[in-house]
Amino acid sequence: MRASLILAFTVLAVVSCLLGTVMMPQSTVGGEKSSLASATQPVNLEDDGELVPVEEDMHEFMEYVFQPTYKRLKVSMATAPADNAGWKAIKADSLSLAEAANLIIMRPPGEDAKDWNKYSVDVRNHGKEFYTSARAKDFASATKHYKAMLNSCNDCHKQFEDGKHILTP
Numbered sequence: 559m560r561a562s563l564i565l566a567f568t569v570l571a572v573v574s575c576l577l578g579t580v581m582m583p584q585s586t587v588g589g590e591k592s593s594l595a596s597a598t599q600p601v602n603l604e605d606d607g608e609l610v611p612v613e614e615d616m617h618e619f620m621e622y623v624f625q626p627t628y629k630r631l632k633v634s635m636a637t638a639p640a641d642n643a644g645w646k647a648i649k650a651d652s653l654s655l656a657e658a659a660n661l662i663i664m665r666p667p668g669e670d671a672k673d674w675n676k677y678s679v680d681v682r683n684h685g686k687e688f689y690t691s692a693r694a695k696d697f698a699s700a701t702k703h704y705k706a707m708l709n710s711c712n713d714c715h716k717q718f719e720d721g722k723h724i725l726t727p
């Protein structure tokens with residue numbers, strides 16, 4: 559009886575160790591930087607899962623998700639942040655825009671979806687560099703990637719909005 563209990567606990571301990579390594583590879587690699595570099599995961603929703611926008615109207619989506627974030631960044635990126643709180647604001651907004659760029663892809667236009675997706679991926683990639691620079695508190699690099707991101711926002715606005723909403727840093 560006691561022997562089988564001990565065996566059961568040993569098996570349990572081994573299994574949970576293995577699971578821990580399999581399920582949390584990033585945490586064992588450690589370091590802030592390495593967790594950023596993780597590869598994109600395939601979307602894995604079970605059964606009825608499908609990615610669907612909450613707000614289907616592109617105007618509302620841009621107005622409530624992108625516009626306020628952009629306006630805050632314009633203020634926080636005007637000069638190099640003096641403290642942690644300043645950097646935190648930039649990290650939060652750059653990450654929000656980079657992640658939200660993925661969501662634009664869920665809202666394809668009637669035509670030229672390829673261009674649409676390219677601009678969205680460009681925004682995401684520049685946004686990621688921007689966020690990464692903000693984490694490193696490198697204002698020169700953050701500024702460079704912030705501007706590059708806005709250029710990609712504008713590329714889409716030029717093609718799909720007849721040049722309306724041209725954003726400046």
Ligand code: HEC
Pocket residue numbers: 616617618620621624625628655662674675677678681707708710711712714715718719723725
């Ligand atoms: C792939 C296309 C695409 C990308 C990329 C894109 N936008 Fe837009 N954006 C649109 C479209 C389309 C509209 C116009 C929506 C409407 O009014 O119907 C718009 C409108 C806007 C507006 C005006 C909203 C209003 O209330 O008038 C702002 C601000 C804006 N976008 C910010 C951004 C920012 C910031 C980024 C980049 C971080 C970005 N957009 C990236 C397609 C895009």
